[in-house]
Every structure is written in structure tokens, then in C-alpha cells.
Amino acid sequence: AFKKIFGSKKSKDILIAFLNAILYQEQDTIKDLEILDPYQAPRIKGIKDSYLDVKAIITDNKTVIIEMQVLNVIGFEKRVLYNAAKAFSIQLAVGENYNLLNPVIALTITDFEMFRTSTKVISRYGLKEKEDLTDYTDDIELVFVELPKFNKQLDELETVTDKWLYFIKSANTLKEVPPTMAMVAPINKAFNIARQSKLTKRELEALEKKEIFIHDSHNALIKARQEGMKEKAIAIARELLDVLDIETISQKTGLSIAEIENLT
Template sequence: MKRLKPLNDYIFKKLFGENEVKDNLVAFLNAVLDRKDRERLVTLEIVDNKELTRELINDKTAILDVRAKTEDGTQIDIEVQLTNQHNMDKRTLFYWGKLFNEKIAKGEDYKKLKKVITINILDFDYINLDKFHTKFHLWEDESKDYMLTDLVEIHFVELPKFNKLEEKNLKEDRLQRWLTFFNKDISEEKLKELMELDTDIKRAEERLEYLSSDKKTIEIYKAREKSLHERANMISSAIEEGENKKAIEIAKNLLDLLDIETIATKTGLSIEIVKSLKH
């Protein structure tokens, strides 16, 4: 039996975004939010539990996020992104704003607005800091310890940075254990170690084992993998096309200043393309 990728967004939703696996989500959130003792989440409500239809799975633009609401009304949204679209900062602010506004009607008291936490799990480097887990609030520029409001909380968890860590602390760090669990190439020995260290991960892995043996789940998983692969290729092509257009514009501006070979070297374009721009 082949272990399915936990970060395929369809599988991630089956592991954390359904009522029957609510305990998995509570455990993972306590690790990300570093909730301990009295602050620990004990229960929450799964929100917007979309029916995972074939149409939704095949939709390259569909977002299979996991949404939840805590007892005090705080909304939490978790999104897995495997492909860098170079817009994750703006994207997360856009979706944070939608969640923040959707629960208040026009004319209602702003005091009714509740905290929104967004968590982005990224399979690429994005934040220009060395740490793999970054957390953002609204702090005053000079008085760094003054927060305007705690209603905004945005997390980025970057897996490549975590995977590059030479020394990991799986015994004491719950989040590091979860990120290791997410590794699609995890060894049986490491998986066994995780399950012995953490009963929550043992429960999640047992759920993943069940999903990995279910024919219907495997069929939908493969369809989603294909859709995600096509989406990644589409994004890559769009970025490449944009870079080529920029390079061509630069080359045109250099035609009267430099020779064809130098322009080709500087822009990354072929000599044939640079020659064609002369006509």
C-alpha cells in the first residue's frame, strides 16, 4: 500500500477538515499556535465543509482550504500551497479580509467583528527570513511592543526551510513533529518514531493509512494530483512567458548599444530571437 501525500490538499482536507477527524485539527492548531495549558484549544467547529465533488477536485482554481471556528468566535483558515505564484502575501490578505468581513451585516456594530487567523503551509520558500515558521500581527513601527489589535494573525509555515534544518527537536517541538509527518518521503523508521512520540500523529497516520487503502479516495486523489500538476505547469508557463516578454523589451532597447551576442548573453534569449528583433 502506497502512502498518499498528506499535503495533497484533498487528502489534507480529509485528514483535518472533516468532523470525524476534528481531534486531528485541534492537535495541529495547538502546535502551530503554540497553545499550552489553559490556552489550549479543546474543541472547535468545522466551517464550510464543502462536498468534495469530482467537479471541485478537477477545478484547477479550486481552493480546498480547512476552515474552523473556536468557542470564542475566532475564525481559522488553513491553506496548503505547493506552487509559488509569487503573490502569497497579497493572496492571504485578500482571503483574510473576506473572512473578517463576512460575519457582519451592513450597519452592525464593528465590535461584533471577530479575530481571524490564517495559516499558510507552503512547499516553497517565500518569507525573506531564516525561520521556517513566521507569525504576523499589527505592531506599531517604532514601539514594537504595541499591538493595534490582536484581530489579525497570519502564519507562514515553509516546509523547505524546515527540511533543511540540520538539527530538529522532534521530542519537544510538536510543530516539528507535524511537519515531519507531512513529508511524502518519510521513512518507516522515522514514522514509527513520530507515532511513538505523539499519539495525535499516530491517530492521523492511522487515518492516512485508511485513506491510502480506500479505492474511491485513491481515485479522487489521483485526479486531484493531475489537476494540481496541470495548474503548476500553467503557472510556470505564465511566469516564463512574462519573463520572456520582459527580456525581449530589454533586448530591443539594447540593439543600438550592444552586439547581438552580448545582448543574448545579458538577456538569456537565443541569438536567433535577438537577430529577429532587428527586422
């Protein structure tokens, strides 16, 4: 539904209003934009393909890429950076000058907490000097919206940004547009699109299969890491058998005494 609401060329005004609220503190910074194909094809053979939810060119030729992520999977934070760097680098054709590169903003909306030490719903990251925090460039900016940290109720919504966050978090459960939110025309239009684009049974089944696949992949990675670590410990234990006693080897490798005895 997210792609249908924000990624359609017919809903350009919705995306403009949403991005102005989230990225520019409700300032009318983005006047117009062009919605692009979110598929990022690699220019070099062997480089991974990238699939985004929404991609657009906004004011000053900046590229905004948007990804909505439901599950926290291993390596997700690196994927965000990879997609941003890729969107930045693929702007150039072979032989073109680097000064033709335009800034990229990667907006990531998560249904889980990414930064547990912070209570901020919206956080922004850029390239800075480590000690005095001077900016390097603003060419790549990472913006995160962590929905679980947004806990305002309907009667507590104060700003347009609050209303957008409430919409993103609650659109699937609301049966009608709350009057206070209907006053914001782009949000009202977004609600209507959301209502019309309820997932079909087939789409729900596909989504469930995707979530199961992600969970299974996550568990398989953890298991593979654990098995790999144990194999490494066994290899080290074998090398130490001739120089250390079994109890010391057990302490150093984490293997049980019985496991080490089976190696002799």
C-alpha cells in the same frame, strides 16, 4: 489527504491538538472548535471566490483558515492576505456593527521557502507600528509553516510541535507510525487516517493535472510580462527616433540596434 485528516468533523480532536501545537506553543488554549465549510462565497458580485483547505471557529470565536500550498505561484503571498481579509470581512451582514468582527488567523503551510532571509520554520505576522512595533490589533494574524526549513530527523524530535511538523512533512512516506510519535494520541489517529486515505489512481491523476496547470499558468504569466515589457520598450523607442540616435535609444530601452532599425 490534508483535508481528510484535518477537515473532517470526525477528526476534530486532531485539529485541536495540531492548532494548539502550532499556534499556541503546545498550550491547551483551544478546548473546542467547529469545522466550517472552507468555501468562502463572495457577498458582492464580481469579488473572487476563495477555496481553503480547512476553516474552523475556535476559542473566543476566532476564525482559523488553513491552506496547504505545494507550488510557489505568482501572487501567492497576496492570496494569503486576500483570504484572511475576506474571512474577516464576511463575518458582517449589511448594517451590522464593526465591533461584532472577531479575529482571524490564517495558517499557511508551504512545501517551499517563502522567506529566504529567515531560518524560522514557523513565522507570525500581524499589524504593528513600523518604528516601535506596538500592536495595532490582533484581528488579522498570518502564520506560516515552511516545511523545507524543518530538517530534524526522527531521533531528533523533542517537542510535540516537532512531531506534528515531522508528520506533515513525512506522512506520505512512512509505512508505520514511529513508536515515539504513536505516544501522542492525536498524531497516531492522524497517521491512521492518512494510511486509510491514500490517493486513488484517479485522484493522483487529478493532482498531477492540477500541478501541470499551475506550472503552465506560471510560465504563461512570465512570458506575458516579458512580451508586455518589450512592447512598451518598442513604443518608447518609436517616440525617441526623432530626437535621439539609435545607439542611445538602444541603451535606454534595452532593445537591440537591429530591432530599432526595423522601426525606421
